[in-house]
Amino acid sequence: MNKELRQAIIAGNWKMNKTRPEAKALIEELKPIAANASCGVVICVPYTNLETAVELTKGTNIKVGAENVHFEKSGAFTGEISADMLTEIGVEYVIIGHSERRQYFGETDETVNKRTKAALAAGLKPIVCVGELLWERECDITEEVIARQIKLDLFDVSAEDVKKTVIAYEPVWAIGTGKTATAEQAQEVCAFIRATLAKLYGQDVADAVTIQYGGSMNPKNASELVAQPDVDGGLIGGASLKAADFGVLLDAASNG
Numbered sequence: 001m002n003k004e005l006r007q008a009i010i011a012g013n014w015k016m017n018k019t020r021p022e023a024k025a026l027i028e029e030l031k032p033i034a035a036n037a038s039c040g041v042v043i044c045v046p047y048t049n050l051e052t053a054v055e056l057t058k059g060t061n062i063k064v065g066a067e068n069v070h071f072e073k074s075g076a077f078t079g080e081i082s083a084d085m086l087t088e089i090g091v092e093y094v095i096i097g098h099s100e101r102r103q104y105f106g107e108t109d110e111t112v113n114k115r116t117k118a119a120l121a122a123g124l125k126p127i128v129c130v131g132e133l134l135w136e137r138e139c140d141i142t143e144e145v146i147a148r149q150i151k152l153d154l155f156d157v158s159a160e161d162v163k164k165t166v167i168a169y170e171p172v173w174a175i176g177t178g179k180t181a182t183a184e185q186a187q188e189v190c191a192f193i194r195a196t197l198a199k200l201y202g203q204d205v206a207d208a209v210t211i212q213y214g215g216s217m218n219p220k221n222a223s224e225l226v227a228q229p230d231v232d233g234g235l236i237g238g239a240s241l242k243a244a245d246f247g248v249l250l251d252a253a254s255n256g
């Protein structure tokens with residue numbers, strides 16, 4: 001077990017939830033709950049809540065992330081936000097290639113790769129999401145799908161930058177569906193991701209990368225998932241919207 005070589009991180013993905021007053025209330029509730037966590041704590045919030053989240057978490061162990069970023073530095077890209085705009089206000093992480101972006105907003109491995117490189121160049125830590133569809137799992141091509149995503153999403157990213165990148169294994173069939181991968185399934189694919197990274201970048205790099213599981217992780221199933229040798233915390237949707245539930249996940253990852 002090489003878990004001591006990397007940090008377990010629990011990252012909340014709030015998606016399109018929480019007005020500013022609601023965000024303030026949730027962060028205030030979360031601060032004392034998160035204070036004793038020994039794992040990394042990240043909340044990825046809608047753009048409109050980023051400044052509030054950065055302000056309210058100053059001096060705490062909670063880091064703030066965005067849910068997407070554009071790959072160009074500036075220009076005629078109506079509705080988009082650049083990496084520099086995020087770092088300027090104190091954002092440290094950004095989710096890239098979430099399956100909802102791939103499914104509803106035409107995100108491809110090529111744009112995931114461009115966004116990842118832009119984020120790293122600006123000093124952001126990307127949380128790059130990969131995962132198979134249900135029918136891909138049923139066709140027994142999960143490993144091919146994951147290997148392809150890892151290779152394309154990280155194409156031309158240096159070994160040093162890969163170490164700063166978090167990979168979130170999120171089987172698409174488990175996101176927001178209440179269907180969780182078993183601990184065995186999560187471990188199997190996270191170990192495969194690490195082996196793929198080892199082939200591409202060497203074992204020392206692979207051992208240093210935080211690989212999260214995401215997909216209906218909740219207070220009941222978290223301990224078993226994060227105890228797996230290659231699962232370094234989680235990317236959490238629904239359960240990140242309630243401070244008490246998120247706190248249970250932080251405890252699980254702190255002890256995992």
Ligand code: PEP
Nearest residue numbers: 175176214215216237238
């Ligand atoms: C997610 O949005 O990344 C996610 C894992 O959602 P949920 O925990 O709700 O399945």
